[in-house]
Each structure stands twice: as structure tokens, then as C-alpha cells.
Amino acid sequence: MRRVRPGAGAAASRGGVGGASGAAARAVGEGRALTSVAAGDRFEGEPEDLPxxxxxxxxxxxxxxxxxxxxxxxxxxxxxxxxxxxxxxxxxxxxxxxxxxxxxxxxxxxxxxxxxxxxxxxxxxxxxxxxxxxxxxxxxxxxxxxxxxxxxxxxxxxxxxx
Structure with missing residues (x-):
């Protein structure tokens, strides 16, 4: 079984055998929820570049x-x-x-x-x-x-x- 990153699109189907995989057949963005981050919001973890x-x-x-x-x-x-x-x-x-x-x-x-x-x-x-x-x-x-x-x-x- 070949694992594919969600939303990888046509790149995921390259080299596939017998047609496109389920992830590749899906339209870009379909099945994925996108969220936005408001300006000024902070990342929940500790930023790596802060001392x-x-x-x-x-x-x-x-x-x-x-x-x-x-x-x-x-x-x-x-x-x-x-x-x-x-x-x-x-x-x-x-x-x-x-x-x-x-x-x-x-x-x-x-x-x-x-x-x-x-x-x-x-x-x-x-x-x-x-x-x-x-x-x-x-x-x-x-x-x-x-x-x-x-x-x-x-x-x-x-x-x-x-």
C-alpha cells in the first residue's frame, strides 16, 4: 500500500499502478478543512527562534x-x-x-x-x-x-x- 499526503494532487498519482489513487482523484482542497489565523494570533507552542x-x-x-x-x-x-x-x-x-x-x-x-x-x-x-x-x-x-x-x-x- 502506498501512502500519499492529502491534497498532493497529480503528483501523488505519478508512478502509480493501474490509475489514480483515492487522494489523487479527489479535487484539490476537497475533504480538507482549512482554517485561518487572525493577524496577531500567537502560535500555541514555543517559537524556536526565541531565546x-x-x-x-x-x-x-x-x-x-x-x-x-x-x-x-x-x-x-x-x-x-x-x-x-x-x-x-x-x-x-x-x-x-x-x-x-x-x-x-x-x-x-x-x-x-x-x-x-x-x-x-x-x-x-x-x-x-x-x-x-x-x-x-x-x-x-x-x-x-x-x-x-x-x-x-x-x-x-x-x-x-x-
Whole structure:
């Protein structure tokens, strides 16, 4: 049995065996209900091109650095970019958590993957590499919190040792 998109018309009958199919024999528009949308009406779903909030957790690590320098660098990064919720650090690794506004996960992840490298010099960050990245949408973040698993809410906000 060959499936045909409704209203495909003559294109649906091309290559058919023994005549036109039922859908192709129907007049264009027959059997289909058309609806109109008034100007200014909104689509019921979430438009794909509008920015959404994404919760980002970026993990970095590398050779040991003095704790005071790591803290100062993370505080400078938070000062330069107030979107940072919290940073936790040790002398050989750190974790940064923040909300990113982006069109989709790919955009949010791309920004997160550039964050450490682009600000390493201006904030004096250690030359560590990114070893982990989690990007989840707002709904998933809140679902995890309400179910009792997932990262604890970022409080207190700021830069703290592990």
C-alpha cells in the first residue's frame, strides 16, 4: 500500500499502478478543512527562534595553582560577567554554574565552551582545560530540583571553595 499526503494532487498519482489513487482523484482542497489565523494570533507552542534559558555547568581542571589566585580570578570573571551564579574551586579544578539565554542548546553550549578560553587572560584564569559541560533547559533544571536530584540551587551565590 502506498501512502500519499492529502491534497498532493497529480503528483501523488505519478508512478502509480493501474490509475489514480483515492487522494489523487479527489479535487484539490476537497475533504480538507482549512482554517485561518487572525493577524496577531500567537502560535500555541514555543517559537524556536526565541531565546530560552539554559542552565550551564562548566567544569575545568589542570595543574595546581595557588588557591588565592584561583579565587581572585573567578571573582574577576564573576565581576566581568554578572550572569555567573556560583563558582566552586580547588587548587586544581573549578566548576562554574550560570544561566545562559540562547536560541537553542547548541548556541548555549558554544558560548559555554568559549567562556574559559576567551576570559582566561582578562580575568587571570589558570590555564586549565574544560573537562565537563552540562547544558539543560529551565524546565529540566526545575524538574530535577523538585524531584530531589540534580544540582542544588545556587545558594549562596558567589565564589566558594569545594
Amino acid at each position: 530560552r534559558l539554559w542552565h550551564v555547568t562548566l567544569s575545568v581542571s589542570g595543574e595546581e595553582a595557588p588557591l588565592a589566585e584561583v579565587r581572585r580570578a573567578l571573582e574577576q570573571l564573576a565581576h566581568d560577567h554578572p550572569f555567573l551564579l556560583t563558582s566552586r574551586y580547588a587548587n586544581d579544578h573549578a566548576e562554574i554554574r550560570y544561566w545562559e539565554e540562547a536560541r537553542d542548546l547548541h548556541d548555549a553550549a558554544a558560548v559555554a565552551l568559549r567562556l574559559w578560553g576567551e576570559h582566561r587572560q582578562t580575568a587571570g584564569l589558570p590555564p586549565w582545560e574544560i573537562v565537563g559541560l552540562e547544558v539543560i533547559d529551565r524546565q529540566t533544571y526545575h524538574q530535577r530540583i523538585s524531584e530531589g536530584y540534580g544540582p542544588a540551587p545556587a545558594s549562596p551565590v558567589g565564589v566558594h571553595p569545594f
